[in-house]
Structures are given as structure tokens and as C-alpha cells.
């Protein structure tokens with residue numbers, strides 16, 4: 001069965017799911033997106049993803065006609081139309097179709113797309129043995145420009161950093177901010193463990209405030225682990241006891257080597273492993289139900 005894609009109020013088969021070349025999302029990267037996961041019939045942190053999407057929408061002054069509640073229903077209905085219980089959801093809101101020229105006033109109506117599909121994850125082996133990563137020369141963009149808190153359709157800095165990772169033969173790259181502090185990865189936030197404490201860069205260092213990051217902070221605090229949002233350098237990263245990345249696609253995944261330096265003994269740490277386990281339990285047990293008519297225990 002072909003997947004059904006939502007575009008501006010209608011569902012299209014994958015082969016017919018097309019957006020105009022005059023859409024300013026395509027022409028200028030003018031728009032925002034979200035990557036969301038569903039596990040076991042529930043959408044994880046849907047409200048948080050929609051809050052972040054609508055913050056970007058407000059800042060970019062996109063004239064979206066759907067309320068947050070309606071957008072929520074679009075996500076759930078797209079999952080139902082595709083009979084999915086475990087999925088990766090991509091919501092895209094672009095400026096819409098308009099004549100050439102940057103001016104957003106050329107575009108009367110934003111384009112809203114919702115794709116629900118299967119997800120390809122890092123291989124299980126990487127969760128067990130951890131990732132090798134490198135630091136990219138390309139910096140994360142500055143908050144004074146396009147604020148990294150906006151999950152915008154312009155990901156070029158991150159894509160350049162991803163190319164650097166590809167060239168180095170590793171799956172991810174660490175991005176620094178212009179002050180040389182560790183910021184995040186191309187599509188994941190970063191945590192280190194030092195002396196039993198979790199440390200992650202603060203919002204003002206120029207990161208996307210990851211939904212997974214926030215969930216992990218909460219989880220760690222519930223486990224009695226101290227969490228601090230604090231800037232740190234590559235030196236501190238090289239000398240951390242443990243390191244892991246968090247993101248909707250990756251969930252939580254250990255990092256065992258940065259720029260050729262093994263992190264501690266070069267194996268995933270105990271706190272990292274515990275957090276990964278707890279996070280996996282969490283995603284299976286909470287979220288917005290896609291099929292609320294299903295009886296409990298009916299699965």
C-alpha cells in the first residue's frame with residue numbers, strides 16, 4: 001500500500017504528493033519543520049513538538065490557518081490513514097507558493113505537509129558499542145541570525161557539518177558555536193557525564209532545545225542524577241567520563257570516541273546505558289494515543 005501524505009487538507013498517494021517549485025520553502029528554505037516519533041500506538045511528546053513548531057511559525061510570521069489542536073489532529077489522522085503504530089512523522093510548514101522574490105507577501109498561503117512513515121535507525125550495534133564522532137569546522141549558526149531554536153528549513157550549516165562527518169567516515173559531527181564551545185551535533189543534542197553529573201550546553205550557547213534532551217533531563221533528575229546546563233570545551237569533552245547524544249531519530253546513543261580520543265575507556269558508560277534503558281521504557285509508556293477507541297490491553 002502506498003503511503004498517504006497530507007498536503008493542505010488533502011491526502012495524496014506518495015507518487016502524487018508534490019509541492020510547487022514556486023513554493024518559497026523550496027526556493028528560499030522559508031519554513032519550519034518537525035521530526036516526531038510514534039511508538040506502540042502513541043505519539044511521543046506531541047504537544048512539545050507542536051509548541052516548538054508554533055514558536056517557529058510565530059517568529060517567521062507564517063500565516064498558518066490551522067490551530068495547534070487542528071495540527072495535532074492532522075498528525076494523528078495521517079498516522080491513522082497509514083495504519084501506523086510505530087512511525088516517524090515529518091511535519092513541514094513552508095511559506096507557500098508565490099512569485100520569485102524573497103518577499104513573503106508574495107505567498108498568500110503556507111503549505112502544510114505531514115508525512116508519516118517508517119523510520120530507519122542507527123544499527124543496534126552502534127547503541128551497544130557507541131559512536132565515533134569528529135568536530136566539524138563548520139559552526140552552528142548564531143542565535144543573532146536564524147536562531148537555532150527555530151527548526152527551520154535552512155539546515156545548511158548542519159548539512160556542511162554532516163558532509164564533514166561523511167568525509168571522516170563517522171556517523172555524526174559535533175558542532176561548536178562561534179565562541180568555540182561545544183554546541184550540539186548536526187541532528188542531536190549532546191550530554192557528557194563528569195563525576196556522576198550530567199552536563200549539557202545551555203540554550204544560550206545556540207542549540208535547538210531538543211524534546212529528547214528535555215525528556216532525558218527530566219528522567220535523569222527523577223533518577224537522582226544532578227543535571228547542569230553549562231558550556232564546555234572540546235578539552236572537557238575529551239576528558240569526560242561518558243558522552244551520549246539525544247534526538248528524536250537517534251533517541252539516546254553513546255559516544256565513545258571524539259576526534260580520535262577515546263572517551264574514558266572507549267566503551268559506553270554505565271549512566272549512559274541506564275539512561276538509554278529508561279528512555280526506551282518511557283517512549284513505550286507515554287504519549288498521545290493514535291487509536292483511542294482501542295481498549296486497554298487489546299494489543
Ligand code: PXG
Pocket residue numbers: 034035036158184185186187188189208209210211212213246247248249
Ligand atoms: N539538534 C538539532 C540541530 C536537531 O535538528 C536535535 C538537536 C534533537 O532534537 P529533538 O527534538 O529531536 O530531540 C535535532 C532534531 C532528521 C531528523 O530527519 C532531525 C531531527 C529530528 C528528527 C529527524 O534528520 N533533528
